[in-house]
Amino acid sequence: MKERIIEGIPVQVVRKRIRSMNLSVHPPEGTVRLSVPLRTPNQVIDRFVLEHIHWIRVQQAKIRMAYPQHQYTSGEHVYSFGTPLELLVQETGKRGSVQRTGDVLILSAPKDSTPEQRKAWIEGWQRAQLHEQAEYLLTKWADCIGVEVREWHIKRMRTKWGTCNYTAHRIWLSLALAEKPLPCIEYVVVHELCHLLEASHNARFWACVERYLPDWRERKQRLNEPVR
Numbered sequence: 525m526k527e528r529i530i531e532g533i534p535v536q537v538v539r540k541r542i543r544s545m546n547l548s549v550h551p552p553e554g555t556v557r558l559s560v561p562l563r564t565p566n567q568v569i570d571r572f573v574l575e576h577i578h579w580i581r582v583q584q585a586k587i588r589m590a591y592p593q594h595q596y597t598s599g600e601h602v603y604s605f606g607t608p609l610e611l612l613v614q615e616t617g618k619r620g621s622v623q624r625t626g627d628v629l630i631l632s633a634p635k636d637s638t639p640e641q642r643k644a645w646i647e648g649w650q651r652a653q654l655h656e657q658a659e660y661l662l663t664k665w666a667d668c669i670g671v672e673v674r675e676w677h678i679k680r681m682r683t684k685w686g687t688c689n690y691t692a693h694r695i696w697l698s699l700a701l702a703e704k705p706l707p708c709i710e711y712v713v714v715h716e717l718c719h720l721l722e723a724s725h726n727a728r729f730w731a732c733v734e735r736y737l738p739d740w741r742e743r744k745q746r747l748n749e750p751v752r
């Protein structure tokens with residue numbers, strides 16, 4: 525994957541064995557992705573993006589409305605497994621700490637902390653929450669499907685909810701899942717575990733997902749709807 529900056533917009537260009545170009549804009553950051561046939565010249569790519577620049581800007585504006593940027597101040601909402609929690613920022617102490625009480629998420633943070641620092645503390649809390657749930661779901665479903673996960677991690681991903689390395693038996697889950705309802709996280713877990721049996725999205729793969737989660741379509745749809 526190569527990134528090209530066109531009219532100030534970073535575009536992730538992926539060369540694939542396909543016949544025509546495919547342009548998409550992804551939440552939460554409005555990342556632009558363009559899949560192109562293997563030998564497409566850069567001039568052709570640039571021209572295609574320029575022809576669609578208005579469309580890209582409209583999509584990015586829609587995503588910004590659906591995914592407002594947080595300042596991490598009191599009264600904002602932070603989602604945890606689909607539940608909105610009201611953020612309460614207490615300016616105390618030297619280090620940030622996060623604690624949930626009912627539907628309130630209390631962030632204790634130093635008076636001069638920046639939105640970036642507050643974001644990092646809250647993400648740290650979300651990561652720990654997701655880790656706990658994912659560990660439970662991965663153990664339960666790996667056992668049920670009869671596959672072995674050698675390694676799994678959580679990281680920030682721009683365009684995917686999860687990935688699976690078939691040969692290394694390694695699974696990555698997106699940190700953004702921490703905001704999603706548990707049935708959606710369960711779908712991603714089962715999806716990635718079925719990849720340990722079948723690397724590609726072929727009929728056998730989807731039969732595996734269907735067998736363990738007959739309602740996977742609804743879960744998948746809900747996963748891709750904005751939570752906020």
Ligand SMILES: [Zn+2]
Nearest residue numbers: 715716719725
């Ligand atoms: Zn997949």
